[in-house]
Amino acid sequence: MGVEVGHTFPKKTFTVEPHRVEEFVIALGVEPHPGWKPTKGNAVPLGFLMYVTTYGADEVHGMLDFDLLRTVYGGTDSEYFAPVYVGDVLSVSPVISSLVVKETKNGKLTFAELTCEYINADGIIAVREKSTTVERGN
Amino acid sequence: MADKDFSVPTLSSPEITRLRLAYMAVAMRDPNLVHMEDDYAKKSGLPQVIAHGTFAVAYVGFALSQAVGVDRVRRVKVELTAPVFPQDIISVDYTDLQINGDLTTARISAKNQSGVLVARGESTWVTNPSH
Numbered sequence: 001m002g003v004e005v006g007h008t009f010p011k012k013t014f015t016v017e018p019h020r021v022e023e024f025v026i027a028l029g030v031e032p033h034p035g036w037k038p039t040k041g042n043a044v045p046l047g048f049l050m051y052v053t054t055y056g057a058d059e060v061h062g063m064l065d066f067d068l069l070r071t072v073y074g075g076t077d078s079e080y081f082a083p084v085y086v087g088d089v090l091s092v093s094p095v096i097s098s099l100v101v102k103e104t105k106n107g108k109l110t111f112a113e114l115t116c117e118y119i120n121a122d123g124i125i126a127v128r129e130k131s132t133t134v135e136r137g138n
Numbered sequence: 139m140a141d142k143d144f145s146v147p148t149l150s151s152p153e154i155t156r157l158r159l160a161y162m163a164v165a166m167r168d169p170n171l172v173h174m175e176d177d178y179a180k181k182s183g184l185p186q187v188i189a190h191g192t193f194a195v196a197y198v199g200f201a202l203s204q205a206v207g208v209d210r211v212r213r214v215k216v217e218l219t220a221p222v223f224p225q226d227i228i229s230v231d232y233t234d235l236q237i238n239g240d241l242t243t244a245r246i247s248a249k250n251q252s253g254v255l256v257a258r259g260e261s262t263w264v265t266n267p268s269h
Binding site: 020021023026027028029032033034043044046050052056057058068069070071073074075076077078079083132 | 149151152158159161162164165166167168169170171172178181182190191192193195196197198199200202203204207208209211212213214215216217218221257259
């Protein structure tokens with residue numbers, strides 16, 4: 001693996017487009033919270049902000065050199081500091097915050113943790129989201 | 139209602155159909171064919187396509203935000219423990235609520251219709267101010 005802990009991806013901005021959030025909720029088939037609507041100014045549903053959705057999977061997975069056939073999403077740890085609304089423009093520079101290799105009875109597992117801090121228009125960290133991606137074998 | 143009497147209602151998802159997987163792939167711009175093509179999924183040792191991990195993660199979050207609103211949620215930590223397949227139905231439960239002053243914490247479990255644990259974790263939210 002050619003990537004190291006601390007690697008920081010270039011900053012990108014992401015607009016929380018109403019149609020993207022609406023597609024997310026249609027997929028789930030559950031109202032995220034009372035009064036939710038896919039319109040600007042409404043709170044973004046929990047779980048929407050993660051690197052695949054906001055930054056793009058290809059660049060991150062390419063850097064990790066993970067084989068998608070052997071790669072699964074392991075989980076998330078999201079902290080919420082300020083509200084995020086549909087229509088907001090956020091900036092994010094994902095960081096590879098942890099790389100751990102474990103030998104198990106079923107073979108090698110590589111755990112990559114990616115930390116995304118979503119900065120709002122006021123320059124405040126609104127959400128810190130840590131995603132864990134796991135590659136089996138190799 | 140004071141939080142000492144409060145509980146997070148169980149959330150039961152609708153059936154996770156392949157159409158839902160297609161919507162999720164589009165919403166996330168997720169290029170991984172393991173969610174779309176059975177033949178591809180079988181190459182990775184799976185019996186068929188699997189649902190995106192965001193299904194379980196989002197249902198866990200929605201169970202809480204339906205109960206307390208988005209603004210009071212401070213942290214949601216979810217570890218995925220088993221794959222979710224098409225036709226699965228996920229049930230999310232919050233247990234062991236602990237009020238620690240301004241914050242309340244709880245354990246999370248999400249299971250499929252066969253009782254298999256597909257996700258677990260913990261959440262923290264702002265205790266109801268009326269408490």
